[in-house]
Amino acid sequence: MKQNEFINSMMVMLGAVLWGTIGTAQHFAPEGATPMSIGAVRLALGGGVLLLYAFLRGKLKGRDIFSRKSTYIGAASMASFQLTFFAAVLLTGVAMGTVVAIGSAPIFAGLISFAVNRENPGRKWLISTLVSVFGCILLVVGGDELSVNVYGILLALGAGLSYATYTASTKNLLDEFSPEAVTGIVFTMGAIITSPFLLIYSLDWLLTARGIAVALHLGLITTAFAYVIFSYGLSGTKLHKAVTLTLAEPVTAALLGVFLLKESLSTLSGVGMGLVFAGLLILSITRPKEKRA
Template sequence: MNKGVFFIIGAAMLWGTTGTTQAFAPMGASPLTVGTMRLLIGGFGLLIVAIVGRSFTGGKFNPVHVIAGAVLVAIYQIAFFSAVNLTGVAVGTIVAIGSGPAFAGVLGKVVLKEQLDVKWYIATFLAVVGCTLLVLSGESEVSVNPLGILYALISGFGYAAYTMIVKVMLEKARGNAVIALLFFGGAIIMLPALFVYDIAWIFTEKGIFSMAYLGLFATTLSYILFAKGLKLITVAKTTTLSLAEPLTAAVLGIIVLGETLNIMVALGMLCIFTGIVVLSVERQKLSADAK
């Protein structure tokens, strides 16, 4: 198995802890301010790691790629929060998460000339179905807002396009440096949110702990793993494997938050897990001597 698969799944599992961590955040912590603080702390952490590790040495950075990547980081965060606000958690999450792998597959094939095999189609279908079951499992009513759907699609496209830009930049620069520039840039773009919303909660004990974890572990560490993995596997495969995030979130929700394990949740988890296994396991090629 390509070790890049392990790096991406590891990163996705760390991302999957964000929901549980936010559940323990203080009252008044809005998703947008949480997202901004996560990017700011995580981006600064990535910057320190890159500087200490001399990751910027010898790297070539195209200013267009850096700016576009930072903007996309901010866009897919802001668009997701806007989608959830307008059309609800269920539809917003399904469309954003479900469209990401599809956009990544198209971008990877058209722009980077990556090949999409049958396993990718099967795994992506299973993972998206699984995400849909997980999100709908707790929803008695589902509302659809056209503008909310558009924001969710923008979020999915933004994540896929950001992943593609990182893949391109990794050809001429080290992963830690690339991710540090894009995330710190994205944090700067989102910084005005901290002056619009109440941020007093950040300075409480729970606020400091939750933000430190989200920034340093769910962002800095996770995206170090993400960069290592993306260096070794395709954009399409990376984005589909990233759907280990909602699987992790579901498991933690049941174990830590005491959420109910019903049939839809169980089937959703099984679908995502099966999709990841299908995409992860590679057929072993037998040499002539081994026949």
């Protein structure tokens, strides 16, 4: 039981690690690739691939999933996350937008878990979340100047709430349906919601080899593959724990920035990275129960 719980936790973290490559991929995107267009393309390509994968695996049988409120809440939440997060980044900058959105998501997840599922997250989750969130703050803001914008902060909080809501609704669906069906249908519906942005912003950057490579990485690796892995892990992990484990995302982004983009890592950011690792370690390791005589 504990071994399966550990494996599920590692799958959730693997999904978060893959999401951590998004910023690096955007760095290599051609000029003219706006955050909104990149987000819409990512969701459209990823959703299409997930739906095709679910169809080929024979997981789209029946229409019961379309009668669940969680399906539509999940799709709307994923679309909302794309819009609020990228808008927050535009107003506040990458540092502030990221730290508020990612750092607030575990808090919202804990509140949703307690209010909806009546689950008490427990002392270990609280300690690990506080340590990881504080580490995330130090990691993201350690080397950057912050730009405070009230509307941007509210949008970033909306992004954190959207992501926590998506995770909660997805977990409810995973109790009845396969991860392939849930991700395929939810992401496709989310892509339909964000599809108008494909018409508003220029997609000329997709006509270049580098643009195609970036789109494929974002759609196939950071969306299709990452969310399937994440959903498999989420099916056997508590909501509040799963969202806290996704704080591995900013750590991955920071490491790629240092080793691939040759960015400098300040001492404060290094301490923050260590705190995030410590928090995730506290949450991932479970103490084996003593055998009764």
